[in-house]
Amino acid sequence: MHKTRALRPLLSALALAALSSATFAGSADPASAPPELPTDRLIVKYRSEASSTVLARAKDAATRRGHRLELLRRGGLGTHVMRLERHLPLADMRQLAREIAATDANVEYAEPDRILQAMATPNDTQYGQQWHYYEARGGINLPAAWDLTNGSGVTVAVIDTGYRPHADLAANIVGGYDMIKDTGGSNDGNARDTDARDPGDYATYGQCGLFSPSHNSSWHGTHVAGTIAAVTNNGNGVSGIAYGAKVVPVRVLGACGGYTSDIADGIIWASGGSVSGSPANPNPARVINMSLGGSGSCDSTSQNAINSARSRGTVVVVAAGNSNANASGFSPASCSGVIAVAATNRNGGRASYSNYGAIVSVAAPGGDTASGSANGILSTLNSGTRGPGNDNYAYYQGTSMAAPHVAGVAALVLSRNPSLTPDQVASILKSTARAFPATCSQCGTGIVDAYAAVVAAGGGTTPPPTNTVAEIESNNTGSTAQLVREGYTVTGSISSSSDVDYYRVNINPGSTLGVRLTPVSTANYDVYIYNSAGTQLASSTLGTGQVDSTSVRNNGTTVATYYVRVRYVSGTTGSGGTYSLALD
Structure with missing residues (x-):
């Protein structure tokens, strides 16, 4: 009679992967990115008291995108909570928020009123x-x-x-x-x-x-x-x-x-x-x-x-x-x-x-x-x-x-x-x-x-999560770099010619971090990779509208932290100065 065996694994001692200490500060977050749920609301914060005329500018920005926007209520921080007639994906709401901010100098910031949920992260040690x-x-x-x-x-x-x-x-x-x-x-x-x-x-x-x-x-x-x-x-x-x-x-x-x-x-x-x-x-x-x-x-x-x-x-x-x-x-x-x-x-x-x-x-x-x-x-x-x-x-x-x-x-x-x-x-x-x-x-x-x-x-009724995250300001220095998981794509923007965006990524031993920066066709942005000591390891500096790509391999024996910098060179900024940064 034929005998079958367990597919024997290779045994190894229980060990923890040592995380490298980053000079720029920060550590890896093991929690999985939750799915981003659509929302029907925006939060708008004005620098000074908003009049009906000022609010009309926000409504006009929504109208240009085919949506109806109305004031729902005032927030506890002096914000205005605005509501659309239907839920939209977070990416669309972020774009609308950028357009509202770009058309009104009195807007301190505008952002989606995100819907959050309890995340089932176990407490097992x-x-x-x-x-x-x-x-x-x-x-x-x-x-x-x-x-x-x-x-x-x-x-x-x-x-x-x-x-x-x-x-x-x-x-x-x-x-x-x-x-x-x-x-x-x-x-x-x-x-x-x-x-x-x-x-x-x-x-x-x-x-x-x-x-x-x-x-x-x-x-x-x-x-x-x-x-x-x-x-x-x-x-x-x-x-x-x-x-x-x-x-x-x-x-x-x-x-x-x-x-x-x-x-x-x-x-x-x-x-x-x-x-x-x-x-x-x-x-x-x-x-x-x-x-x-x-x-x-x-x-x-x-x-x-x-x-x-x-x-x-x-x-x-x-x-x-x-x-x-x-x-x-x-x-x-x-x-x-x-x-x-x-x-x-x-x-x-x-x-x-x-x-x-x-x-x-x-x-x-x-x-x-x-x-x-x-x-x-x-x-x-x-x-x-x-x-x-x-x-x-x-x-x-x-x-x-x-x-x-x-x-x-x-x-x-x-x-x-x-x-x-x-x-x-x-x-x-x-x-x-x-x-x-x-x-x-x-x-x-x-x-x-x-x-x-x-x-x-x-x-469930929500769409499956995608490996996409939005840029979170302020990330203009290495010490404030936004943590992004390997395998994710960042949707970001360059707000002005002096704007610089930093992201930090933890890479496993023997793994390669590939970076691909796709700007709008009217912009020239460059991308650089640094180690935790701030030493530049790689870069790509192609011209306007071209996709920059570069990579670096972790040849060490522990997890390494790398910093990716997106720098403005020329072209479009503000609401139209968007880019996609793939970290794979």
Whole structure:
């Protein structure tokens, strides 16, 4: 019988990425940028008391853009709150505000009356190290999705090595089953039973075949389950993607991996099907995660089990494999009806180990500890080398880590719309995935986008967030530089010939900051990049209307802070002196 193994990650010690101290001041903000909601209001502050004639100028500016503007009320700071007849995108409202300010010297400032919302940022102490959730370049856009759902009402089966009752996970574990029939490799001394706890998947020399090497326990299932549904907002440890969901652990992998027959039974049982000799699963799973695999195309037993699960409405998510090869040569990644997941690194490109190919559906963060342990995926684990030890956390890498990101997002989608079929869930995940910011050939349709997927499932009425932010004055010096995430585009303006705009960006080790400055056709603006000591590293100084682009690479071993300066040379300023600054 064919044996399947956990897709073993490379282990690394728990570590924090050291942030470089910027001479210009400031530090990285780990919070994800929330979606910008349309608004129907403007705030206008006049230098002196505004008369009806002065207010008419603001109304005229709105009329020229085809809108009706009226005074709603006076604000507590001496401002005038103005209302349009309908909501407009923030970019349009900012443009209207600029035009109002440009046509009236008495306007001290004008700006959109933005609509803000509570943001679901967890208080878990190590959430800041889970870059794979919130970073604009390599993350899955998760915080915005949490404002809509946390996965409650959905059960996810983790078919793996079992689980440890980790303090940051146990509350979200329900039921479970040990499906390993062979006591020789089970390491728990018995065959199938209702105890899915992981005794360790260690093996001694020669245990798994002639001259087979020994290995320590991986606690693989515990790490996978933590990514899906670690207890969240408990002021401790890490966060889970679908932390309102429940996990049913199904133990199928022991010291030497697991038999296809056991895994197939696990698939059927987890999805609510009947397995001879085993009690019915009281918690049927809407999502199954299998971070396991072996070489060879999909076999009939695995395919039939997957078909059985899908017939009961269960979404099956599998890891594509860690062999840097075409996933068509691996099972169960090559089975029909599954969502096969490739792995990306922190820069959003294909992880060096990840399998690829036409059968891959989407990609998700799998990490790359070769560039630093903190560039891996942090989740729940156990300190024991053979048998169980203490609860701990560790960074792993692998498509084993990528798959549970997708399984967790699938749980969020189903929590928002339980009526969706497996094919509909797969279609949503693939159609809403965001474009790769780095090379990831044959990695599916993109990096899974939690917020966009939830919205597409019926999770909200607001449009998905875009990676665009507006310039915030005053940012005329390095010490007041506006913090912008890598992967975002700034919409800014040059108000006068003396106006200078500074932005600061934190770049990971080994990553390249690319800068592209697009001015209006009637302006000539130049762009420069400096390090934290103020030394100029790169620049682009092309002529009027031309796009300036330049880049700099962080060759260090820690996060580096760079400063991007936009300088006026000639041409248009004021309300028409706009530019787009892409930081990628």
